[in-house]
Amino acid sequence: MQPTESGPTKVSDMHLVSGIRAGDQSAMSELYDRYSKVVYAVALRILQNAQSAEDLLQDIFLQLWRNPGAFDASRGSMAAWLAVISRNRAIDRLRQRRPETDIEECIVAGTHDLAEETEHNLVVEKVRQVLAQMNPDYRKVLELAFFQGLTHNDIAEKTGQPLGTVKTRIRAGLQQLRARFAG
Amino acid sequence: MKTHEQFADDLALYALGDLIGAEQQHLEQHLADCAACRRELQMLRGDLGLLALSSSGPQPPARSKERLMRSIATEARLQAPQTPRRSLWMTLIPAFAALALLALAAALLLNRSNLQNQLATLRTHNRDLTDQLDRLNEEVRLLSAPDALHVSLNPQNAPQHPTGTAIFSPSQKRLMFMATNFLPAPAGKAYELWIIPTTGAPMPAGMFKPDEHGNGMIMGEKMPEGLTAKAFAITIENESGSDKPTSPILLVGSVG
Numbered sequence: 001m002q003p004t005e006s007g008p009t010k011v012s013d014m015h016l017v018s019g020i021r022a023g024d025q026s027a028m029s030e031l032y033d034r035y036s037k038v039v040y041a042v043a044l045r046i047l048q049n050a051q052s053a054e055d056l057l058q059d060i061f062l063q064l065w066r067n068p069g070a071f072d073a074s075r076g077s078m079a080a081w082l083a084v085i086s087r088n089r090a091i092d093r094l095r096q097r098r099p100e101t102d103i104e105e106c107i108v109a110g111t112h113d114l115a116e117e118t119e120h121n122l123v124v125e126k127v128r129q130v131l132a133q134m135n136p137d138y139r140k141v142l143e144l145a146f147f148q149g150l151t152h153n154d155i156a157e158k159t160g161q162p163l164g165t166v167k168t169r170i171r172a173g174l175q176q177l178r179a180r181f182a183g
Numbered sequence: 184m185k186t187h188e189q190f191a192d193d194l195a196l197y198a199l200g201d202l203i204g205a206e207q208q209h210l211e212q213h214l215a216d217c218a219a220c221r222r223e224l225q226m227l228r229g230d231l232g233l234l235a236l237s238s239s240g241p242q243p244p245a246r247s248k249e250r251l252m253r254s255i256a257t258e259a260r261l262q263a264p265q266t267p268r269r270s271l272w273m274t275l276i277p278a279f280a281a282l283a284l285l286a287l288a289a290a291l292l293l294n295r296s297n298l299q300n301q302l303a304t305l306r307t308h309n310r311d312l313t314d315q316l317d318r319l320n321e322e323v324r325l326l327s328a329p330d331a332l333h334v335s336l337n338p339q340n341a342p343q344h345p346t347g348t349a350i351f352s353p354s355q356k357r358l359m360f361m362a363t364n365f366l367p368a369p370a371g372k373a374y375e376l377w378i379i380p381t382t383g384a385p386m387p388a389g390m391f392k393p394d395e396h397g398n399g400m401i402m403g404e405k406m407p408e409g410l411t412a413k414a415f416a417i418t419i420e421n422e423s424g425s426d427k428p429t430s431p432i433l434l435v436g437s438v439g
Contacts, residue, residue: 025252036247037240039243041238045238045240048423048424049390049424051387051389054247059405065258077232079236081232083238123233123236127233131234145199152201168192171194171195
């Protein structure tokens with residue numbers, strides 16, 4: 001999916017990030033309106049607790065306010081970046097460890113622009129279709145690794161699959177997702 | 184550009200945060216020199232972003248945005264970081280930890296022949312110690328806060344006399360709760376702690392399941408700005424958590 005051009009009244013994510021750099025609270029408000037639902041949905045799915053998900057939402061947007069330069073629009077979409085940061089931070093909380101993801105080092109490739117609600121809904125729908133068509137064994141290990149934060153050792157133990165098979169299925173599942181999404 | 188096949192599986196694990204120790208170090212050394220693998224790592228993170236976007240759910244509560252906008256309105260920007268002022272105690276803890284790490288490093292160097300393994304082990308120890316120190320520092324600040332409330336919660340109708348202690352600092356917006364003598368939570372259920380504010384409805388403040396000895400703990404829960412508590416209470420809720428109490432109060436304790 002190609003990036004969409006901003007309409008005459010639609011401000012780009014990068015423009016909003018520039019506004020945040022300059023201390024513009026209305027830019028932060030707009031960015032929150034665009035992406036808080038994505039962050040909250042990921043956090044809630046992983047943490048299974050509304051209060052914890054809300055706290056994580058706060059932390060992530062506060063961090064963006066403090067360090068807007070951490071996001072580089074030339075290297076990916078804001079939605080995917082925030083979704084990955086949310087997942088990683090939620091898993092950190094599940095494992096009760098300090099945050100391991102440095103948001104500046106977390107570069108997420110991808111060209112889909114989800115600033116528009118309709119665009120976002122299309123992407124979500126397509127991802128779900130791809131997952132539904134994926135080999136169930138691949139989908140299962142991705143679910144356990146990504147949303148439940150299980151290590152490949154945990155997954156091997158839980159499912160009885162050899163460790164090497166688990167590793168390969170995680171990689172193959174992600175590559176399948178990428179290929180079918182682009183197809 | 185082609186990625187190096189021997190690192191292909193590990194790149195996916197690394198993107199998931201599921202690579203540790205020597206394997207992590209080995210891959211990071213390779214990434215420093217290999218643009219193709221760095222690019223593939225970014226693509227894998229993009230794939231994970233797509234996976235994350237398969238999640239959907241309700242809109243976050245409206246209060247969440249209000250809370251965020253209040254916070255950023257008052258928060259000092261960190262673009263010009265300032266060195267935080269620390270007490271002598273806070274300064275010495277990392278120093279002692281560093282000394283301990285150095286001693287550990289010296290001992291390991293004497294006793295092990297494989298330098299690579301030693302470094303990987305030290306990195307793990309270092310990270311664990313840093314984690315512990317961070318947590319300890321947070322808990323010390325909470326426990327020593329002048330406004331920290333220490334409130335004991337007493338049983339209402341529980342036969343086994345469970346007890347709980349809540350420690351809450353409004354200025355630090357953090358809360359800790361320690362439970363003893365609790366019965367195991369029923370299947371699919373967990374104990375939920377509530378802050379009963381001076382005005383408004385009870386707010387969820389964390390969940391726990393007691394261990395085999397009946398002990399439980401909620402550590403370092405972050406609470407909203409400006410919250411004033413008049414009491415704390417415990418109920419049993421679904422283990423996924425609840426926004427409001429749905430069962431009778433088991434324990435309750437008032438402030439003051």
